[in-house]
Amino acid sequence: MTTMIKAIRLAQNGGPEVMQWVDIPLVEPKANEVLVRNKAVGLNFIDIYFRDGLYPGELPHGLGFEGAGIVEAIGAEVTHLRVGDRVAYGQGPLGAYAQAHCLPADRVVRLPDSISFEEGAAMMLKGLTVQYLFRQTYRLEPGQTILFHAAAGGVGLIACQWARALGVKMIGTTSSAEKAELALSHGAWQTINYKTEDVVQRVRELTEGEMVPVVYDGVGAATWERSLDCLQPRGLMVSYGNASGPVTGVNLGLLAQKGSLYVTRPMIASYVPTQDSMQAAATELFDLVTAGQINISIGQRFSLQDVAQAHHALASGKTTGATVLTID
The missing domain is CATH 3.40.50.720 (NAD(P)-binding Rossmann-like Domain)
Structure with a gap:
């Protein structure tokens, strides 16, 4: 019997109303993939670009790139992660708006115990964006x-x-x-x-x-x-x-x-194309957070099934800091 999970899916591009809360099959990870049971998911403008069609995707598809949770299963070739690891990700295939997400293992990093799942979900894409902007695109002094x-x-x-x-x-x-x-x-x-x-x-x-x-x-x-x-x-x-x-x-x-x-x-994928470059960027970010030099400001929380409200708030400029989608 196929195990099902809840996820947000699009059958067409458009406004927030096109996002549907549906049942989808839980997939098994391939050799180089991991299955992450999400505890929290991050909201970003790139999600709106894929929803409204500015960035094209093959429909139907999910949304979301950023999340944090626990590794539930790993592929045969994955060596840097174990089942039960606390992890976060900010890159990979669309589909983070779900109770679980299967993605390439080289896009996933261990989350330090001192950083919460909500903080992890709120900081990966955004924090790695700042890392590549400040430390790689133009190295600030x-x-x-x-x-x-x-x-x-x-x-x-x-x-x-x-x-x-x-x-x-x-x-x-x-x-x-x-x-x-x-x-x-x-x-x-x-x-x-x-x-x-x-x-x-x-x-x-x-x-x-x-x-x-x-x-x-x-x-x-x-x-x-x-x-x-x-x-x-x-x-x-x-x-x-x-x-x-x-x-x-x-x-x-x-x-x-x-x-x-x-x-x-620039786009983040060009700056963290490998597991090593992803880990190096994430480590620099995590070190600043654990040292107290960066505090992850979560301004809003929405339940994942209420993501349409979150998209309205983000697009209208009514949010401050990060927005996190919580999973019941």
Whole structure:
């Protein structure tokens, strides 16, 4: 008799209403896979991109990349994990929105006992994103000043703390005074309310005209040119997300006009392609968390079957910090 589990599945792309809470078969892991019984699942903007079709997937499919739980079964070739291990993951095939998830073992790392399942689910994709942004895409050095958009979000609050730990002065943009206070309390050096202040002018004032060597922008279309205008000559624009929509129709001549700028559109999979690189990135993140230099801020919790409400909240900018989906 086939064992069934509950999971979120899509039969079509669209709004939050297309997510269905259904029964699916529990699959056995292949030779290089592990089956994780989820204890908590993380919510990210990339989930919305796959739900609405901005990022294409072969329908029907699940959603979610980030979770934490206990290893329930392992494939014959898996050597670094054991049944019963506490683990977390932030990469792999779609399908984390489920009571259990089967995924390649090289995407899964052991979770230290001092880090809860909810913290693990809230930090893997977001924390590994900050790791590759700050330590690989552009390796930050103490004393530098940077601009980071959406500083009070799940990625942003980790970035605030990681920047402080590195001795980097992070200017964070937010949409309200309350979110600005949250970013400052997590380690941002200065904040800019983009709804009431001129971001470029404030960056110019805060840097005494120097501007910044790198901008980290997960917002996308709405902040593209504004971000370019905050860069020093030969600065790097890191466009790593599309919360306001994708950047399209880029005129490369603008990069020349604005100071021979560089631009990159990175994705986490390119920075942690192997088990060793995934483990190294996760270890750096876990060490900062266990040392108390990064606190994982969980601003909202929703039951997994109420994920439509969570998507509404995230898309409308009503969330702060990370959002966790709990499993009954």
